[in-house]
Amino acid sequence: MYRIDNATSVAQMPTPSAAGTGGYFTGGNAATGQPATRLAADWFNLVQETLIHPIAYLGLALSKTDFSQLTTAIRALGLIAPYDATFAAAIGGYPLGAHVIDASGIEWVSTAAKNLTTPGGTDASWKSPTAGYALLSTVSQIASRWFTSASNSVTVPSWATRMRYQIVGGGGAGATCIGSSTADSVWAGGGGAGAFVEDIIPVVAGKTVQVTIGAGAAPDEQTTGAQNNGGNTTLTYDGNIVAIAGGGNGANWTSGSKVNCAGGRGGQPTVSIGSSPNAAYGNDGSDGQAGTVLQGGDGAGGPWGGAGRCGDAGGYPGRAPGAGGGGAKDTAMSGTKYYGGAGADGCAIIEWMP
Numbered sequence: 001m002y003r004i005d006n007a008t009s010v011a012q013m014p015t016p017s018a019a020g021t022g023g024y025f026t027g028g029n030a031a032t033g034q035p036a037t038r039l040a041a042d043w044f045n046l047v048q049e050t051l052i053h054p055i056a057y058l059g060l061a062l063s064k065t066d067f068s069q070l071t072t073a074i075r076a077l078g079l080i081a082p083y084d085a086t087f088a089a090a091i092g093g094y095p096l097g098a099h100v101i102d103a104s105g106i107e108w109v110s111t112a113a114k115n116l117t118t119p120g121g122t123d124a125s126w127k128s129p130t131a132g133y134a135l136l137s138t139v140s141q142i143a144s145r146w147f148t149s150a151s152n153s154v155t156v157p158s159w160a161t162r163m164r165y166q167i168v169g170g171g172g173a174g175a176t177c178i179g180s181s182t183a184d185s186v187w188a189g190g191g192g193a194g195a196f197v198e199d200i201i202p203v204v205a206g207k208t209v210q211v212t213i214g215a216g217a218a219p220d221e222q223t224t225g226a227q228n229n230g231g232n233t234t235l236t237y238d239g240n241i242v243a244i245a246g247g248g249n250g251a252n253w254t255s256g257s258k259v260n261c262a263g264g265r266g267g268q269p270t271v272s273i274g275s276s277p278n279a280a281y282g283n284d285g286s287d288g289q290a291g292t293v294l295q296g297g298d299g300a301g302g303p304w305g306g307a308g309r310c311g312d313a314g315g316y317p318g319r320a321p322g323a324g325g326g327g328a329k330d331t332a333m334s335g336t337k338y339y340g341g342a343g344a345d346g347c348a349i350i351e352w353m354p
Helices: 041-057 069-077 085-091
Strands: 099-101 107-110 144-148 152-155 162-168 196-202 208-212 233-237 240-245 252-255 259-262 269-271 278-280 347-353
Touching: 041 069, 162 233, 162 240, 196 240, 196 269, 208 347, 233 347, 269 278
Parallel strands: none
Antiparallel strands: 099 107, 144 347, 152 208, 162 196, 162 347, 196 278, 208 233, 233 240, 240 269, 252 259
C-alpha cells in the first residue's frame, strides 16, 4: 500500500470540506438530466487514509510493491477485539470460547454461552487464556502481532515497550537418490529442521526491527555427499543482531563398501541479546539407507510440525515453517534419479507489548 505520488499530488493532506448528506455514486442519466457523480479529492483522501491507517498503526513502512500489507494488518489487529457490552447485548451474549480484551488490555476467554457478564467482574464467566499453563514470561497484554515469511523490516510502534519474538530457520533438503541395486544410493535420508528461538526483550518506539528469513533448501542434483542446507533466519534490533535460528542441514550420503545416508542435523540457535531466551536446536531428519538395509528417511518436523515424508519416486517437501524435506527412494531400483523434498522456509512472529 502506498500514497499517491504522481506529479500533481501534494505533500500535506488538504483540510476536508464540511460533511454534507451522505449518498451514493451514480453514472448519471441523460434522459432525466441527472449528472454523473463528480469524484472529489476529499473522498479519495478518505479512502486512501482509511486503508493506510491499520498498516501505519502496526509500524509497517508503506510499500508500493507489497500488495499484502493491508491483509497482514487486518490479520494482526483482528486477532482479539475489545469487549463491547452493546455488541454483546445485540447478539444475545458472547459465545463460549470467545476471546476479548478489557479496557486495561487484558485478554479473557468466555467460559459460558450467551455470556453477558463483564470480564474481570466478580460474577463474570470469563477466564485468563493462560490459566493452568506455565508461561515463558508473565505477559498481561499482547496488543498486536506481525507474521512474516519473507525478509522485511518494521518500526516499533509508539506505544510499545517490549517485543516478543519467535524465529525459525529454514528446513534442510531430503536427499536425492539414483541406483539399480542396494550397492547404490536408492533410499535417502530426510532433511533436518531449522532451529527455534523465542524471547521477550525491551524496545524503544521508532527503532527498526529487521528480519532476514532463512530459505528452505532445494533438493541437490548430486546423489553423493551432503545435501543442501536451509538458510539462517536472523533478527536484528536497532542494527544489532538479537538472535539467529540456524537452518537445518540436508541429509548426507556417505559411500564406501556400503552406502549410507544419514538424516540431516537440526539447525543451531544463537542468541546475542536477551536474558531468558527459549532456544532449541531443530529436530534431526530420519536416516535413510544403511548399507543393504533399506529404510526411508522422513524429514524433521519444525516447531509446528509439517515434516516432509520420504516418498517413492521423490521425497515430499516440508509443509510448515522450518520443516525438513523427505528423502527420495526408488523401490524398483530403476536407475532413475529421484529428487528429495525441499525444506520449508523459516518465519518470524513479532508481538508488540506495552
